[in-house]
Amino acid sequence: MRGSVMRRTGIRAVALGAVTVIGLVAGCGQSVGQSRGDGHAAAREMSHAAAGDHTHRLRKSDIPWSGSPSPFNAQVKLADGRRVAMHYMRGKGLFVQDYSPRAKGWSKPAVVYKTRTDACQGITLKAKDGTVAAFGDFGLYCADGEPPTESVATVATGSLAKWDKHLTRNFDGWEKIAVAPGGKKVTFSRGGKTLRWTKAAGFPAAR
Numbered sequence: 103m104r105g106s107v108m109r110r111t112g113i114r115a116v117a118l119g120a121v122t123v124i125g126l127v128a129g130c131g132q133s134v135g136q137s138r139g140d141g142h143a144a145a146r147e148m149s150h151a152a153a154g155d156h157t158h159r160l161r162k163s164d165i166p167w168s169g170s171p172s173p174f175n176a177q178v179k180l181a182d183g184r185r186v187a188m189h190y191m192r193g194k195g196l197f198v199q200d201y202s203p204r205a206k207g208w209s210k211p212a213v214v215y216k217t218r219t220d221a222c223q224g225i226t227l228k229a230k231d232g233t234v235a236a237f238g239d240f241g242l243y244c245a246d247g248e249p250p251t252e253s254v255a256t257v258a259t260g261s262l263a264k265w266d267k268h269l270t271r272n273f274d275g276w277e278k279i280a281v282a283p284g285g286k287k288v289t290f291s292r293g294g295k296t297l298r299w300t301k302a303a304g305f306p307a308a309r
Contacts, residue, residue: 156202173224190221220244233285
């Protein structure tokens, strides 16, 4: 009789242990208080962070220039320690990289504007309150002294992974950039001509 009771007690303990193990295994896939959707969002964020690594070196323009510094390279520093650098590549267009002070490295060069025409003049970069704005110019015979035929204005915010851009053709190029407090508005200007970008709506639609 006593042996029978002990066997039943042992069976009950094993069953309870199995339930406990099953509960622990089920709990491993999801944190307490976190929905399944939140878990997927966190995974996407981690994947995005891994894809946007900052392990590259800073690139420079391959366009020859006598003297220093070359106008075909530009760099600006943000208040949080990040930096943005742009450069022209011959027959390829305008490229951008951003520097992470935490990783102590640069992102992979990305194309902001693709064109085979010559780079004109220099690149102008400006940063304020987390917003970075820039412009650059290109033209078919700019290397021979002809005026630009493609003027590109571009703006990025936040992670700097996406750059809004606006192309103006047959134009001498923008001269100034004004970033409003808070970084919510950017104005590109030349003489009496202006182009505005807003954080809410981006650039105006091309006409």
